[in-house]
Amino acid sequence: MKILVPAGLAIVACLLSENGIAAEPVNIGSRRELFIDKHLVETMTGAARLQLHRPRKTDDVFVHDTAWEGNRSMYHTVFRDGDIYRMYYRGSEITVDGKGYGIPYNVTCYAESRDGIHWRRPELGLVSFRGSTKNNIILSGEICHAFVPFKDTNPDCPGQHLYKAIVPIYKPTRGLHVYSSPDGIRWKPMSDKPVITTGYFDSQNLAFWDSVRRRYVGFHRALRGGPGMIKPPSHEASTKDVMTATSSDFLKWSEPDWLTYSPSRWTRFSTPKTSVSPYVQLYTNQVQPYHRAPHIYLGFPTRYVAGRKKLTDLNRRLSKSVEYFGVDYTDGGFMTSRDGKRFQFWDEAFIRPGPADEERWVYGDNFQALGVLETRSGPPGRRRELSMYVGEGFWRQCRLRRHVLRLDGFVSVQAPLSGGEVLTRPLVFDGNRLELNFSTSAAGKIGVEIQQPDGRPIKGFALADCDELFGDSLDEIVSWHDNPKVEGLAGRPVRLRFVVRDADLFSFRFFSER
The missing domain is CATH 2.115.10.20 (Glycosyl hydrolase domain; family 43)
Structure with a gap:
């Protein structure tokens, strides 16, 4: 027998923390968020770590x-x-x-x-x-x-x-x-x-x-x-x-x-x-x-x-x-x-x-x-x-x-070439573009996946869909198959999955580009 669960209840269920208490999504709006702490981090895996940078x-x-x-x-x-x-x-x-x-x-x-x-x-x-x-x-x-x-x-x-x-x-x-x-x-x-x-x-x-x-x-x-x-x-x-x-x-x-x-x-x-x-x-x-x-x-x-x-x-x-x-x-x-x-x-x-x-x-x-x-x-x-x-x-x-x-350059999510990942807590954002501040080696790269709160990749925004990010930029716009538009996801809970290889990720923000 198949039990159908209304979409709203499914979202609530996937936002429950381990102790059964609902984890409220963090509304970041269009703020710039720096990786100066683990406030937005749900998990950090592989060789990823937070690295302090000296001027x-x-x-x-x-x-x-x-x-x-x-x-x-x-x-x-x-x-x-x-x-x-x-x-x-x-x-x-x-x-x-x-x-x-x-x-x-x-x-x-x-x-x-x-x-x-x-x-x-x-x-x-x-x-x-x-x-x-x-x-x-x-x-x-x-x-x-x-x-x-x-x-x-x-x-x-x-x-x-x-x-x-x-x-x-x-x-x-x-x-x-x-x-x-x-x-x-x-x-x-x-x-x-x-x-x-x-x-x-x-x-x-x-x-x-x-x-x-x-x-x-x-x-x-x-x-x-x-x-x-x-x-x-x-x-x-x-x-x-x-x-x-x-x-x-x-x-x-x-x-x-x-x-x-x-x-x-x-x-x-x-x-x-x-x-x-x-x-x-x-x-x-x-x-x-x-x-x-x-x-x-x-x-x-x-x-x-x-x-x-x-x-x-x-x-x-x-x-x-x-x-x-x-x-x-x-x-x-x-x-x-x-x-x-x-x-x-x-x-x-x-x-x-x-x-x-x-x-x-x-x-x-x-x-x-x-x-x-x-x-x-x-x-x-x-x-x-x-x-x-x-x-x-x-x-x-x-x-x-x-x-x-560098701007925002106090702390980064850093990982060697073997790679590391950061998965955010559920977020609610406002905007139609996602911008990153990052630096990679010649061999390094960063990938971004946007997920449902339960961890399932959203169609069209999976890691495999993400256009490769490498180089050194203060404001690189992320795209998936050459499509940078994310306004369809604004206002609802999502997670961001960042995959980092021989790179530093300093900050991100959603914003509206006209």
Whole structure:
């Protein structure tokens, strides 16, 4: 006897998870989706894996060689604003002698660029430094330890508050204060009291307008195990970490929460014959929405490793007065989130210090600037890339080196020539074309199959029907027997099966081509 099951019931049945609970299809609409985690992955088989990609170092693009920038310039912030790129950073000097160290001044400086590569210091005439206003300083004093601005893209933001900043001030009450500006140059406080007081704040704290969730989001430094803070597992000392809070108006903020990490960051490591902090700590966080996929947060935290006693002679000379200047090290990490609280934390460095003779094995080096810029480094017609800026030469001659990465190129589904596959969870999309960002070897290739939720290939979209994809493209349109049209599948649950051979698949999106 043949039992006929209505099509709707068949779809529901095939969407049931192993425990019998209906697995809701993920509605991705026409969003660009990056393989920065396994959020959309049902299975990954063969030799397929998620591979973190490190950016390529290029040249120094900004050297802090003015008197007011000193040997302690850091906490850079960069963002695009119309036809220009803006940069804000701290200028500061540290003096070291046998009794300790001193910091005679902190200032906030401004620079700008037309291409993200060549930067200039406009002579603003706003703040006097050693008797002259011929400089690019916009602020001075206690607010300049880490003055971190952004352009407010909230459509309801009034013009006089178009640029905003979050600022740590330590007296009389330690906390984060908020400032605003109509032009990004001239700043005023928005409140005479701190808006967030739970935290420690002695780093590059940040905030932004989240256009997807329609709220302001902030991330700031706090100490687990510090005064009033929770302690990390089995560890008594305070540990540098990150908290987050949200606001609807930038003045009233929620009580901060700790970030959580997967896999857990609370994993011990040790080195022989040394006393090492049992945790890799986070000094900065550098979390922002990714501009090509703003529902995804990307973070580029500075990882802080304390107490490693193996020093070069250079580091010993630099650290005679304060031990942690020489026995602690910093490099760059990578983490991602889809809700702003739970982060996928990669346990390998995104930015490594590099060869010892290049002198980046010093506490304060390898701090990545806040902000990832889309730039073009070649002649017109050369494809665009991502520029990231990393500090070097701390305590000596501070400078910024540009690092570059392909668009969406943080993580890929990677497999050797023997091949690997990724099958997505059931998805619902909007659009009439499927676009991939990928790179293959000369022998490699990628194939795409669109399936029913139960895993059956949809007629005309089977793997055998897919036209071969190979080469290196940011936006290749997939076709099956020369037919790229997928609008007939839009709005209903489907799965995507990607077969990868000696290739990297970085992202995909459905979109409407007229």
